[in-house]
Amino acid sequence: MAKRISDEDGLKIFSRRTILIGGMQMIGLGVLGGRLAWLQLAQGRKYRMLSEKNRINVRLIAPPRGLIVDRFGVPLALNEEDFQVHIIREQARDMQASLNALKRFIDIDQDTIDRVIEQASKIPKFLPVKVKEALTWDEVATIEVNLPDLPGLLIDKGETRTYPFGLATSHLTGYVGAVTEEVLKEQGEKEPVLSLPGFKIGKIGIERQYDAHMRGKAGAAEMEVNVVGREVRELSRKDPVTGDRITLTIDAELQRFAHDALSEQRSASAVVMDAHTGAVYVMASHPGYDPNLFSRGIPRDVWKSLLEDTSLPLAHKALVGQYPPGSTFKMITGLAGLEQGVTSPGRTIFCPGHFSLGKDKFHCWKPGGHGRVDLVGAIQKSCDTYFYTIANEMGIDAIAQVARRFGLGAKYGFDLEDERPGIIPDRDWKYARFGERWHRGETVVNAIGQGFVLTTPLQLAVMTARLVNGGYAVKPYITAQIGDRGRIQENPAKIEGVREDFLKIILKGMESVVNEAGGTAYGSRIVEPGLEMGGKTGTAQVVRITKEQRRLRIKNEDLPWEQRHHALFVGYAPIHAPRYVCSVVVEHGVGGSRSAAPIAKELLLRAQNRDPASMTAVLSSDATMAPSESAVTREDESSEDMGMPERSKNSLITPARKPRSGGAQ
């Protein structure tokens, strides 16, 4: 053993070591305190940020979409509160089973079930996923009663884009649909609201055209969330800003009326427009589709049948349909003749039923001919020979330039997409298009709106407006207001070189078409005094009439539908102070006087009775008014207004300018 240690020394060792331990403890606590200060002071900012990031979740609140209303404030597209069925993954022990059970009560397909299950798997399990919206009362009741057998499902209120006029306004409003991957990739950065589940954007029509305006601004709620993401409370909230309301120049009731009238045909379209402002009151196309189906998620088979329908329900024919104008083009040819001096009110031409050019023979529509006719008579009776003759004398270029000045052959920059330019042919056009020279025979054919000439119903309405308004170059428009900002519509300029005396002659012809015995649309005249209309029928050949057919006198209506003539009519009313112009195209409607003119008559009569031009597009936001209610009011008002067409002069939406082309009375 080494040296002995006394008890005293042993105690010293104990004391020393105990004090050493105490010192180590103090150092240890000091280290802990230092570490705490390092975390809380030196790195406090970093950790505070991390802690905020942990607890705060910004939740976007979808803005209500702006409404689309007609000129009276009647909603064409609104957000209707509806009942929807949702599923919550956390509460449905077996999603598949729950949804299959739901399938017994409401109509959902397997695609929907798969989509819902996929969506639910991507979000926290306590968040609901929409299964179906716009439930009927019966469906709601059935689901409610059977909820015990439907774990995880719940009924909730939501908003669905609804189109009260459905088919009638389908091509105008268009529809909304889910955000596609491409759109999300393109705009998702700037517009995070697009990634909200169930958010809809405009796909076509006004919904698409003014989507950015109607979309509104998303609100945001800062939510405090716990560790699994469940929202605990709201910290702050910025309310969403409702999208702008789009006010159209459309008169919804008139539009519906037009649509109903067109519905009797297999495929037809019509435009009613203000002759002086270009405001479009009606722009209807039949057949249409129900946009409500689209906003609620269209079943695949319905979509397929819409795509496959040969009468093209998805196309807005008043805008995109390009038709040979037929005899409605004769005003242009006649006006060109007057301007070129090849004809005058006094010039008469003998119509033997055909026009010979070299060895070619061009038939008048009336076998046997019209005999001796002047220009007014030629328009009235739609004598082809007269126009063959003057066209042959002046050439195609003279006709084409008049057609262009009166709004044919080019786009206007209309507020709906897919506007078509039509075709107004001339020598240059043909050379550029086919690399061939123009033939005289082609001038003759195109002069009566056949051959190469193509126009849209909208263009025909514009052409008519420019003829009857004294030669002002009105342009059509359909959007009166975006939000509170009214449209700045320039007063249309006078068409260069237009002569009112010539226009009067043309209008006299158009007046006699309807109002004088022997006119092609005499049967469709308006008898109410003061509301009389003028117009011009048109019958456009679709396939060439064969010699055989001509010899056998086969009636056009006996041919298969696809081979029948298109029926057209352009008109205006009232004749003493034209306000409303109208164009109607009935595809394969056999004859203008037979199927197009009666529709135009009804439209112009109803338009004058309702007199939408007398009312400015509303500024106030009483858009909550139910459409049916307002329709009734309008109906009452308009019946009181009967026989007071003078009112149109007080229109607020029109520049205060008296109609100039009174026409021959």
Place this chain on the structure above:
Amino acid sequence: MIRDSLFLMPEQSLVQRFLNLNWVLIFLICCVMGVGVAALYSAGGGDMSIWANKHLIRFMIGLCGMVVIAMINVKWWYRFAWPFYIGVFFLLVLVEIMGHIGMGAQRWINLGFIQIQPSELMKIAVILCLARHFHGATPDQVRRLTFLIVPACIILAPVGLVLLQPDLGTAMMILMAGAGLVFIAGAPLWLFITGIGLAIAAVPIGWQFLHDYQKQRVWTFLDPESDPLGAGYHITQSKIALGSGGMYGKGLMQGTQSRLNFLPEKQTDFIFTLYAEEWGLMGGIALLTLFALIFLACLRIALRCRHNFGRYLAAGLTISFSLHIFINIGMVMGLLPVVGVPLPMVSYGGTAMWATLAGFGLIMSCHVYRHSKVTRA
């Protein structure tokens, strides 16, 4: 001699003993408990009934127990050391056997009315037993290696059993507290230096004996950010909570990390995090200062004690207590790997608190009977 006469001091009366209690220490303990109740009230979302009330009641019971222990003559504790150690040892064995037979890893014994954790009791039993063993030794004996075989067995036998549970944290705690006592008792310094050296050298070997979850904890400790949503989640969230508390904290009940459950085990092992998030650096330093004062008060008792048993017992228990604090707070701050060690008297949990208070009771008994003569067995 005056000192001798004091040894012969007759047994104090109950009142005398009560007055002789270390009231400063009791006050400090009550302060720490106050912190615990406040933190648990907050952890319960402002509801006393979830944790705080029960904690308070347990503390009251524990406090009474502590005073009773403190007023029992320290010689009885001296005599009680071995039976207590052996009893607890059997309980540990029992737990191990039950674990094998029944429900896998188990640390608890359910006595029906109470669940006890023998490993918690073993922390005290080892100190008690070692203090008794060294009490009778001369400084020379302590320096002899052969003399140290018994203490080594006293320490290592329960350490081995606890490791089997497996509870690495408690095993380390028993080992370190025991070693601390041996050091204080005067064992040669080189023993500890070589011991630490060997321990470091044994790390690669010991690594292979660790359970996967234990290995994971070590990895996570070394690099918590590597897996912030997985194994490193606890420590990352704990650091965020602490750091975001700042100088003055978020205020009572305003600790977002804990209230929104980002913080794991907020009422037990991570209670210090919750507290420091809500009370900030000021609160944290205050609590650390309380602990410092408790350490000093306890070591003062050890230094002022007139008998070796009391010296070793008080110092050993203080070391054990301080180890809990260092390991727990070091762990939540990311200084040490995550081991399941609660913060004494603040964390929710009965056995741990009572064991701690019983320890303080023994320390105070050493204080009340600092002048007593403890007879060698």
